[in-house]
Every structure is written in structure tokens, then in C-alpha cells.
Amino acid sequence: MKIKRIEIKNFRSYVGPNVFQINPGLTLIIGANGEGKTNLYDAMEWLFDNRARSDARRVVAKKGAAALAPGETGETSVAIDFEHDGADHRIEKSFNFTKSDDDSGIDVSAVRFTGYTATRFGRERINGATLLDRCFNASIRHFSLMAGEESLKVLNQHETLQYLIRTFSAVRHAEKYKEFTEYAAETAQRAAGNAIHKNTKNKKDSDRLGREIEELTAQLRQKQRELENQQNEVRRYGVQIEDVVNSREASEEMEALESRLKSLQSERAKCRARIRENYTVALLDDMFVLGGIMPVLDEFSQKVADVERRRRREEHEHISRQGEKKMLRKMSLELENGAVPLPVYAPDAKFMQEMLDDHICKVCGTPAPEGSAPYLYIREKLHAYLQSLEEEESQKPCFSNTYITQLAKRETIINNERENLAKTYAEIRDLIDYNEVQKKKLRQIDDNIAQVEESQLKLQAKLPGLSKEAILNLFTNLTNWTRYKSEAERRIVELGLDIRQLEGKIEEKRGQLNGLARNTAAGIYVNIAEVLESVQGAFKSALARNKADFIEELQRVANRYLALLNVDDFKGTVRIHVDVAGTLCIQLADVDGSVIDPNKALETTMYMSVLFAVSELTEIKKDDEYPLLFDAPTSSFAVGKEKDFFRIIDNLDKQVIIVTKSFLNETGPNTYVLDYDMIEELKIKGTIYRIEKMRPFDDKNQATVQTKITKIS
Amino acid sequence: MATERKRVSKDQIYDNWAKRNVHFEVELEESVIRQLADYGSGATRYNAARGCILGAGYEVYILAFFIGLYAGVRRPLEGETKAFGQPVQYWGNLESRGERSGYPRLREYIFAAAVARTDFDLLAIERGDTPLSKGISAMILTMDEYANYGLHLMKDYLEEDRHYFSGNTAMLNLFLPLFEKMNAGYVHDDVADGDDDPDPEPLD
Numbered sequence: 001m002k003i004k005r006i007e008i009k010n011f012r013s014y015v016g017p018n019v020f021q022i023n024p025g026l027t028l029i030i031g032a033n034g035e036g037k038t039n040l041y042d043a044m045e046w047l048f049d050n051r052a053r054s055d056a057r058r059v060v061a062k063k064g065a066a067a068l069a070p071g072e073t074g075e076t077s078v079a080i081d082f083e084h085d086g087a088d089h090r091i092e093k094s095f096n097f098t099k100s101d102d103d104s105g106i107d108v109s110a111v112r113f114t115g116y117t118a119t120r121f122g123r124e125r126i127n128g129a130t131l132l133d134r135c136f137n138a139s140i141r142h143f144s145l146m147a148g149e150e151s152l153k154v155l156n157q158h159e160t161l162q163y164l165i166r167t168f169s170a171v172r173h174a175e176k177y178k179e180f181t182e183y184a185a186e187t188a189q190r191a192a193g194n195a196i197h198k199n200t201k202n203k204k205d206s207d208r209l210g211r212e213i214e215e216l217t218a219q220l221r222q223k224q225r226e227l228e229n230q231q232n233e234v235r236r237y238g239v240q241i242e243d244v245v246n247s248r249e250a251s252e253e254m255e256a257l258e259s260r261l262k263s264l265q266s267e268r269a270k271c272r273a274r275i276r277e278n279y280t281v282a283l284l285d286d287m288f289v290l291g292g293i294m295p296v297l298d299e300f301s302q303k304v305a306d307v308e309r310r311r312r313r314e315e316h317e318h319i320s321r322q323g324e325k326k327m328l329r330k331m332s333l334e335l336e337n338g339a340v341p342l343p344v345y346a347p348d349a350k351f352m353q354e355m356l357d358d359h360i361c362k363v364c365g366t367p368a369p370e371g372s373a374p375y376l377y378i379r380e381k382l383h384a385y386l387q388s389l390e391e392e393e394s395q396k397p398c399f400s401n402t403y404i405t406q407l408a409k410r411e412t413i414i415n416n417e418r419e420n421l422a423k424t425y426a427e428i429r430d431l432i433d434y435n436e437v438q439k440k441k442l443r444q445i446d447d448n449i450a451q452v453e454e455s456q457l458k459l460q461a462k463l464p465g466l467s468k469e470a471i472l473n474l475f476t477n478l479t480n481w482t483r484y485k486s487e488a489e490r491r492i493v494e495l496g497l498d499i500r501q502l503e504g505k506i507e508e509k510r511g512q513l514n515g516l517a518r519n520t521a522a523g524i525y526v527n528i529a530e531v532l533e534s535v536q537g538a539f540k541s542a543l544a545r546n547k548a549d550f551i552e553e554l555q556r557v558a559n560r561y562l563a564l565l566n567v568d569d570f571k572g573t574v575r576i577h578v579d580v581a582g583t584l585c586i587q588l589a590d591v592d593g594s595v596i597d598p599n600k601a602l603e604t605t606m607y608m609s610v611l612f613a614v615s616e617l618t619e620i621k622k623d624d625e626y627p628l629l630f631d632a633p634t635s636s637f638a639v640g641k642e643k644d645f646f647r648i649i650d651n652l653d654k655q656v657i658i659v660t661k662s663f664l665n666e667t668g669p670n671t672y673v674l675d676y677d678m679i680e681e682l683k684i685k686g687t688i689y690r691i692e693k694m695r696p697f698d699d700k701n702q703a704t705v706q707t708k709i710t711k712i713s
Numbered sequence: 714m715a716t717e718r719k720r721v722s723k724d725q726i727y728d729n730w731a732k733r734n735v736h737f738e739v740e741l742e743e744s745v746i747r748q749l750a751d752y753g754s755g756a757t758r759y760n761a762a763r764g765c766i767l768g769a770g771y772e773v774y775i776l777a778f779f780i781g782l783y784a785g786v787r788r789p790l791e792g793e794t795k796a797f798g799q800p801v802q803y804w805g806n807l808e809s810r811g812e813r814s815g816y817p818r819l820r821e822y823i824f825a826a827a828v829a830r831t832d833f834d835l836l837a838i839e840r841g842d843t844p845l846s847k848g849i850s851a852m853i854l855t856m857d858e859y860a861n862y863g864l865h866l867m868k869d870y871l872e873e874d875r876h877y878f879s880g881n882t883a884m885l886n887l888f889l890p891l892f893e894k895m896n897a898g899y900v901h902d903d904v905a906d907g908d909d910d911p912d913p914e915p916l917d
Contacts, residue, residue, distance in 0.1 A: 279885035280766050280878065283776060284805065285814040291888065292783045292895030293822055300829035307835045314836065400841035403726040407828065407835075410727065414825055425892050428885075 001135045002655050003627050004088075005081040010064035010074055010097075011046075012039040013693070013707040020709070022627075022657060026650045026686030029659045032672045036691045036707030037659040041147055041631040047078040047093050048141050050129035056095045056108040065106050066703040068099040084135040090116040091128045140626045147631040149600065152607035157239075161576070161584035164614055165550055174543050181536040188529035192514070195522030202516040209513040213506055220502040227495040230488045235583050237485035244478045247463055251474040254459050258472055261452045268445045275438045276431060291425040297414060304404070304411040311404045318398035345385055352382040550617075551576045551584075557613035558606075564648050565605040565641065572596045574609055586610055600636040608633070608645070615654045627655040634662060643682060650684050674712065688712040727824055730849050731802035735774060736857045739793040741864045746770045748871055749878055766878055768813065771797045771804055775819070776884065777863025778856055782826055783891035787858035788865060794857075827852040830859075 003022045008014040013036045020029065020040075031037045046059060060076050068074055077094030096109040115131030117124045136144075146152055154160055166175075196206045244251070276282065283289040347355075347363065355362050355378050359369050368374035460468055514526045558574040565571075572588040579585065588596040588606055598606060611628070634642045642662055649656050663679055664672040674690055690710045698704040737746065746752045752770030767773055774797065781787060801823070805816035833851045837843040866887070870877045878884055 277881040279881055280776075280883075281813060283884060283888065284767075284772055284816050284819070287816055287819050287822075288885075289776065289779045289819070289888070290822055291892040292779075293826070295895055296782065296826045296829055297822070300825040303829055307839075310836055311839060399839045401724070401839045401845070403845065404835060404839050406726050410821070410825065414821065425896050428889075428892070 001082055001084045001626050003080050003082045003657070006044070007077065007079040007081075007092075008040070008043050009078075009094075010061040010076040011043045011059055011078055012036075012061055013063075013705050014039060014043065015061045015063045015067075015706040018707070018709055020689060021687060021711075022655070023687040024655055025653065026646075026684065027655075027657045028646075028663070028684065028686060028688045029657065029691055030661070030663050030674065030688065030712075031659065031691035031707075032661050032664055032670070035693050037631060037661070038147075039707065040659055040691070041145070041629065043078045044080075044629055045145055045147075047080065047091065048132065048136070048145065050113065050132055050138075056097075056111050057106070060097050060106060060108065061706075062703040063706050065097060065099060068106075070099050070101050070103045073098040082135070088118040089131060089135060091132050092116075093128060136626060144626050145629050146633060149604045149633060149635055152604060152611070152633070155607050155610055156586050161586070164554075165547055165584075174539065174546065178536075178539045178543055181532065181539045185529065185532040185536040188525070188532045189510075192517065192522060192525035192529040195525040196513060196517045196520075199517070199520050199522050201520065206513060206516050209509050209516070213509045213513065216502055216506045216509065220499060220506065223495050223499050223502060227492060227499065230492045230495065231582050233488040234485055234492065234579070237481045237488070238583060241478060241481050241485065244474045244481070247466070247471065247474055248478075250459055250463055251471050254456060254468065254471045255475065257452050257456050257459070258468075261449065261456070264445055264449050264452065268442065268449065271438055271442045271445060275435050275442070277435050282431075288424060288428050290421055291428050293424075294418070294422055297418065297421070301411050301415065304407045308404050308408045311399065315398045345388075349382055349385055352378055352385070356382070551578075553617065554610065554613050557616050558609040561609035561612045561648065562605060565609060565644055566602065567644060569602075569641075571602065571605070572598070574606055576610075601638070601641060604633065604636060605641070605645075612648070612652060612654075615652065625655075627657060629657045629659075631659050632661065633658065634660065643678070646684065647682055650682070650686055679712070684713070724845070726845065726849075728802075729845055730824055730827070730852055731820065732800050733849060733853050734796035734798075734800050735771070735853060735860065736790060736794045736796050737774060737864060738790050738861065739795045741861075741868060742770075742795065745864050745868045745871060746773050748875065749773045749867070766884070769797075769799065771799055773864070773867070774860050775804065775823070777867060778823065778860040780863030780866060780887060780891065781859030781861070782830070783888075783895050784862060786862045787855070788862040789858055790861050823856070824852075827856050831855040 002024055006020040006022060008018045008020075009016065020027070029037065029040060042059070046055075056076070064074050064076075073096050075094055075096050077092055079090060079092035079094075081088065081090045083089070092114050093111060094114075095111045097106045098109075099106055113128035115126045115128040117126060117131065146154075193210060196202070197210065199206065279288070351362065355368065356375065359375065360367050361374050361378060366374050368378060456468055460466065460471065463471060514530070517523050517526045555574055555576050558576075562571050562574055572590055575587045575589040577585050577587050586606065588598050588602070590596050615628070634645055637645060646658075646662070649658070661672075663675045665675050666672055672692075679688065688711070690712050691707050692710075694706045694708045696704075697706075742752070747770075750767040750770045750773045752773070767776075801820060805819050831848075831852045831854075833848045834843060835848070838845055838848045867878070870883075870887075
């Protein structure tokens with residue numbers, strides 16, 4: 001397949017009809033960022049994707065749609081004219097878009113996919129998808145459209161390499177013979193077995209050997225199936241590990257961010273817990289409401305002290321008054337010689353009254369006529385006695401309650417708490433200050449958390465399709481997958497040994513079985529089966545040899561390109577390696593055979609070299625020619641390496657279309673001019689197009705953006 | 714004599730005071746107390762279901778009392794009045810208060826403040842010339858009037874903005890200038906070297 005012409009109409013920034021004439025060799029399409037490179041690549045991808053039917057609205061040129069009057073219809077189409085197998089063909093994908101009557105949007109029609117083939121009877125119209133698959137196989141398309149350097153890694157997929165080998169080595173021509181020889185050998189073995197079985201002479205032995213072979217064969221099949229499963233597992237884990245390894249840096253970063261986030265969140269929780277801002281409740285529960293109580297307590301103390309003092313004074317006065325009365329009474333009963341008088345109640349009132357009535361002291365016998373000194377003494381004593389009885393009855397305490405004492409006790413207790421209470425107001429201020437500090441800290445933590453989360457989002461954006469959890473799980477998965485892969489690889493080695501042993505045993509038993517047939521009618525069947533087995537073996541080894549030769553040839557040519565693309569630079573050696581699981585992979589090896597982990601530019605040149613080698617081998621075999629379309633394949637290249645790259649491509653007898661921002665010099669912000677000196681220096685033979693945005697345009701309105709195409713050479 | 718001593722020891726002035734209920738103007742029940750406390754819902758535990766910042770209604774009363782006390786303003790109750798269901802002796806007890814802490818000791822200081830600011834003849838009561846109940850009533854009246862001033866102040870703020878006290882700092886901001894006023898020039902032996910802060914600023 002050789003593309004001659006690309007037509008793009010009303011596809012994104014390609015407004016109206018746009019045509020690229022495509023060179024059989026190199027076609028360079030040069031444009032800066034945002035000028036239509038990726039839209040061109042996407043147009044080709046859209047055309048070559050025979051599944052896509054639903055994204056029509058997404059690709060309509062907004063400027064084209066904006067130019068329509070309400071109800072008017074336009075057409076979006078992408079088409080290629082190409083040559084294949086000596087005939088001219090065209091495939092075209094298109095749909096109509098109609099502006100709604102109220103100018104509110106557009107309606108799109110179903111997508112048409114049409115193919116045209118030139119025949120001797122004229123141009124025949126056929127299904128576009130069918131024609132595409134016939135001339136440009138889906139598997140080839142898989143690695144002929146490369147968007148960016150990362151996409152080149154498709155070459156390192158086992159299936160891609162297997163496809164290349166099957167397609168471009170002689171293996172595919174021998175496949176049918178190999179299948180036939182397997183069938184023939186198997187049939188002959190079965191015929192020989194039947195013939196031996198019919199021979200009654202050795203029936204017992206042949207039955208036994210037949211059963212043994214059958215059992216061993218069943219075991220062999222089981223081991224082979226398991227081997228195949230384990231090989232698939234190893235490949236699967238290999239791909240998964242490769243994906244993870246590519247994201248290792250991001251995952252590590254995400255893990256570090258997550259760890260920081262958790263620590264910040266924990267710090268935030270602690271900080272929040274430390275903030276005690278429920279001041280209203282604290283006024284009561286922490287008795288902050290007592291922040292102004294001290295002067296009031298002073299008043300209380302003063303009041304209690306005053307009243308308590310007054311109480312004591314009053315009580316004292318009361319007691320004093322009582323005491324004076326007693327003293328007077330005592331003095332009136334004093335004896336002349338100073339002797340202590342009898343108690344006031346002795347003798348009692350009845351006897352004293354009797355003595356007064358009888359005018360005699362019945363204690364000492366002294367006569368006591370009325371008016372005499374003894375008479376008066378007895379009468380005074382009786383009077384004192386009666387008065388004491390009266391006083392006893394009438395005497396009450398000064399205070400009947402003890403409330404003031406109670407208050408005084410309370411005052412003493414409260415007084416003991418003064419020291420703590422006096423600190424309350426300071427505690428409140430301290431708490432407020434502390435909370436402010438914590439809140440400030442919390443704001444800082446919140447800012448840090450927001451920063452970490454933003455970094456995580458940015459990191460996530462670098463790995464589209466992967467959630468944060470998935471990125472964090474990558475390393476856990478890597479550990480598991482690596483272990484599973486190692487286990488499967490170990491099992492593959494064990495199975496290989498088991499299979500070889502079983503094959504040996506089967507061969508031995510079959511030899512014994514065939515020995516039974518010697519000199520019998522079954523002998524001829526055995527001889528035929530042995531011959532066919534030899535033929536099958538020969539095909540098998542020839543195929544393996546052919547495959548190995550192809551890989552070797554691919555390596556040789558790839559290394560030639562690698563040398564060209566890395567002049568005066570370290571490059572190593574391209575090695576197409578078959579691992580224990582039978583997986584093919586492209587590696588760079590050092591001189592001692594160890595695998596090199598290449599930098600990005602070296603890795604890209606490694607894949608490019610293999611791609612060019614495949615292309616060259618294809619050309620040699622004149623088989624399945626196909627174009628290569630690269631979008632920005634040299635992003636990581638230094639200028640010198642980039643020049644080598646374009647020079648080689650230009651001299652390659654291979655159709656290559658490259659969209660690139662190379663060959664541009666920046667003269668101002670978003671202003672570029674073509675580097676004609678570089679084009680001149682490289683002496684590019686191919687066709688060169690410059691694509692750029694038509695000016696002026698509104699940087700906020702996509703409907704004003706249009707790509708302009710200029711053919712440079 | 715022994716019987717007499719027992720009777721007197723039971724007759725504690727504090728207990729007589731603590732058994733009393735305090736009062737508020739009925740019109741403040743809806744406009745202030747129910748706005749700030751879970752008053753009247755039948756629940757005794759702290760309940761934030763209605764967005765109230767306080768639990769029992771008496772908690773609003775206590776805060777209002779201290780506002781009046783520190784401001785030094787008594788406002789006689791007018792119109793219909795009402796008593797809280799819980800006498801003073803139950804204020805601030807820990808039971809059934811969920812995440813809150815008890816503050817029973819606060820009662821002691823309210824008592825001391827009520828004694829300090831009530832103009833009554835303690836000696837007459839001590840002599841038995843005036844019944845204790847009269848003195849206790851005077852103390853309760855003192856409390857009610859201080860609280861009434863505080864409740865009306867809260868009412869003024871709530872009329873401006875019914876969510877005024879839902880912030881953490883609004884209530885404290887009422888107290889901070891009062892604390893400052895009360896502590897101005899007050900030097901306690903143990904804290905003389907303490908707070909050198911300038912005037913407190915209201916919290917945002």
C-alpha cells in the first residue's frame with residue numbers, strides 16, 4: 001500500500017477541502033504546537049479505525065459549522081487515494097452535519113465508509129472497511145501509526161513481534177506443510193498402532209505398551225497445556241510489570257505524597273482535638289464565668305467578717321450583763337469573817353420561811369426576832385434563792401441561730417480556693433491565645449493538605465485512567481506480579497524437563513511397540529510412520545531455524561540502523577530475545593551481554609531501528625508494503641540526532657509521513673519560522689508541507705481556528 | 714441539749730437557699746431561654762437537637778446572673794414571672810449530661826455572691842428576730858434581678874440576630890469586658906506578677 005493523496009475536509013482545524021500530496025518516500029508536515037499536527041494524525045487514525053462510528057460530532061470543524069446558515073448542511077470527510085497490488089484505490093469516510101434551524105447546534109448524519117477500486121471496467125464502489133482491511137491489515141495498522149515516542153513500545157509486544165515473524169519470515173509459507181506433516185505422522189502412527197494391535201502374536205505386550213503410551217501421552221498433553229498456561233501467565237505478568245515499571249516514578253511520588261497527606265491529616269485531627277473553643281459551655285463547665293468573681297468574694301468575706309464581729313460583740317455584751325447581776329447577788333450574801341457562804345439553795349426555801357416564822361435560826365439555834373440581824377440575813381438569803389430561781393427561768397442565749405458561723409466557715413473554705421480562682425481570668429486569656437495559635441496552625445496544615453492533594457491530582461493527570469488508589473497499589477501489585485512471574489518461570493523450567501522426560505519415555509515405548517511389529521504384517525505401517533515422523537521433525541526444525549534466521553536478520557539490519565541513528569554515541573546492540581516463556585522482546589545489550597536500560601532517545605532509536613529493519617525486510621520480500629505515519633517521533637532527540645534521523649528516513653525507500661515541530665525557529669512568543677537552512681543542509685528529497693494557524697484568530701473561540709497548508713517543496 | 718444541737722445543725726442557711734427556685738419574666742422564656750437552651754423539652758440531658766448551645770434553662774439564668782453581677786446592675790422583674798423546675802441544689806450536677814462536665818461547686822460561689830450583694834439584717838436573723846426564710850427570699854430576689862438584667866441584654870442581641878450566640882465566642886465576648894472591669898486594679902497576692910496583657914479584644 002502506497003498513499004498518494006490525503007484529503008481532509010471540515011475535520012477539526014482543517015476547514016473546507018485540504019489536500020496533501022504524499023511522496024512515495026518521505027513527506028514532512030511541519031507545524032508548531034496547536035497548528036494542526038495532531039488533528040492530521042487523528043484524521044488518519046479516524047479513517048483507519050473501521051470501528052469508530054459514534055464520534056462524528058466531536059471531529060466536525062467548528063469554524064466550518066459556524067460558517068453555515070441555519071438549516072444548511074456541510075460535509076466532513078477524510079479520504080486517501082492509494083496504490084496497492086498495482087491497482088489504484090480510494091477509501092473515504094464522511095458524514096454530513098447540518099446546522100439547526102434555531103442556530104443552537106448541529107445535527108450529524110451517520111458515518112459513511114466507502115471504498116473505490118479501479119478495475120478494467122472502471123471504478124468499482126465497495127465497502128470502505130473491507131477495502132481497508134484487505135489493503136492495510138489491522139495488525140499492520142497497529143504499528144504503522146505512531147503518535148509520540150511512547151507508542152513505539154508497541155513493537156516490544158510479544159504479539160507484534162510474532163506477527164512480524166509470521167508475516168515477513170518464510171515461516172508462514174511452511175506453516176501449512178508443518179501442519180500436514182503433523183497430521184500425516186499422527187495418522188501413520190495410529191495406523192501402525194492398529195496393525196500391531198491386530199497381530200494376535202504379541203497382543204498382550206502390544207496392549208500393555210499401547211496403554212502405557214496412551215497414559216504417557218495424556219500426561220504429556222497435560223504438561224504441555226500447563227506449560228502453555230504458565231507461558232501465558234509469564235507474558236501477562238511481564239506486560240503488567242512493564243506497565244508498572246513505567247509508572248514507578250509516579251507511584252513512588254504518589255506514595256510519598258500519600259504518606260505526607262496521612263501525616264498531615266493525623267496532625268490536623270490532633271490539632272482540631274486540641275482546640276477547645278466551646279467557650280459558652282466552658283463558662284459553666286470550667287467555671288470560666290468566675291473570671292470576675294474575686295472582688296465579689298472580697299465583699300462576701302468583708303460582710304461575713306463584719307457581721308461575725310458584731311455577733312461576737314453582742315454576745316459578749318449579753319454575757320457581761322448576766323455576769324453583773326450574779327455578782328451583786330453574791331456580794332449581798334457575803335459573811336463577816338469572809339467565810340464561804342452556803343449555796344443559795346441550802347437550806348431550802350421551805351425551811352428558811354419556817355425559821356422566819358419561828359424567829360429562830362434552826363441551823364445554829366440563834367434567836368432571830370423580827371428586825372434582828374439573823375432575821376434579816378435569813379430573809380435576804382430566802383430572797384436570793386427565789387430570785388435565782390426566777391433568773392434561771394428567764395435567762396436565754398443572746399442568739400438562737402448559728403447562720404453567721406456557718407457563713408464564716410464557708411468563707412474560710414472559699415478563702416482557701418482564692419489562689420486558683422484568681423487565675424481563672426488568666427486561664428481564659430491563655431486558652432484564647434492557645435486556640436488562636438492552634439487555629440493558625442490548622443490553617444497552615446489545611447494549606448499544606450490542599451497543596452499535597454493538588455500535587456496528587458497533577459500526578460494522577462500524568463497517568464490517565466488510573467485512580468489514586470490504583471497508582472498506590474502499583475507497588476504492591478509489582479511485588480506480587482514479580483513473585484507470580486518468577487514462580488511461573490520456575491514451573492516452566494520444571495515442565496520443560498518433565499516434557500522432555502515424557503517425550504523420551506513415549507519414544508522408548510513406541511520403539512518397543514514398533515519392535516513387536518518387526519517381521520510381522522504391521523512392520524510396513526511402522527516403517528511408514530517412522531518416515532513421516534522424520535519428515536515432521538525436519539519441518540519442525542526447519543521452521544525453528546527459519547524463525548531464528550529471521551530474528552537474526554532483523555537484529556543485523558536493526559543494528560545497522562541503530563549505528564546510523566547513533567553516530568559517535570553509545571548505543572549497545574539490539575537483541576531480540578526469547579525468554580523462558582517463549583516471549584519475544586527487544587532489548588539493548590552491552591558488550592558483555594548484559595541488558596542496558598536506555599535513555600529515552602536511545603530507546604526510541606532502538607525501536608526505530610527495528611521498525612526500519614522490518615520495513616527493509618518487507619521491501620526485500622516485496623510483500624505487504626505499508627506506510628508509516630509518525631506524530632512527533634523525535635521529541636527527546638538532540639538536534640544532531642534529529643538531523644541523522646531525518647536524513648536516514650529521507651534515504652529510506654519507504655513511505656513515511658512525519659508530522660513534526662522540528663525545522664522551526666521560534667522568533668517570538670508563539671511565532672515560528674521555517675529553518676530553511678536546516679532543510680537545505682539535509683537536502684530533503686521528499687515533500688515538505690508547512691501547516692500553521694490562519695491569523696487572526698480568537699484565542700478563546702475554537703470556531704475561529706483554521707489550519708492553513710503551504711507546500712514548501 | 715443534744716436534741717437542740719441536732720435541730721440547729723440541720724438548719725443550714727446554704728441548704729435553705731439551695732432548696733429555692735429562681736424566677737424569670739415569662740416573656741423571656743421564648744425570646745431568650747428557649748433560644749439558647751433545651752428548656753422545656755422534658756429532657757434533662759444536654760441536647761443539641763435544636764441547635765441550642767446550652768442544656769437546661771437554668772444555665773442561661775446562671776450566665777445572665779453573672780452578667781448582672783459583674784455589671785452591677787439589678788433589674789426588677791416585671792409582669793408575669795415563672796420559676797425554673799429545678800431548685801438551685803441540682804444546678805450543674807454531673808448526671809445525665811452527656812459530653813458536658815458537672816460544675817456543682819459553682820453553686821457555692823453563687824451563694825457567696827448572693828450573700829455579699831443582698832442587703833439584709835443577718836444579726837436579726839441570727840437572733841431569731843427575723844425569720845431565715847425572709848433573708849433567703851431577699852437573696853433569691855437579688856439573684857433574680859441580676860439575672861433579669863443579663864437576660865434582657867441577651868434578648869437585645871437576639872433581637873438583632875437570632876443566631877447571635879450560635880458562634881463559639883459570642884457569649885464569651887459579653888463576659889470579657891466585664892472580667893476586665895472586675896479585675897481592673899485587682900491585685901491578688903498570688904497573681905500580682907501575672908497578666909500583663911492589654912485590654913482584651915473580643916474574639917471573632
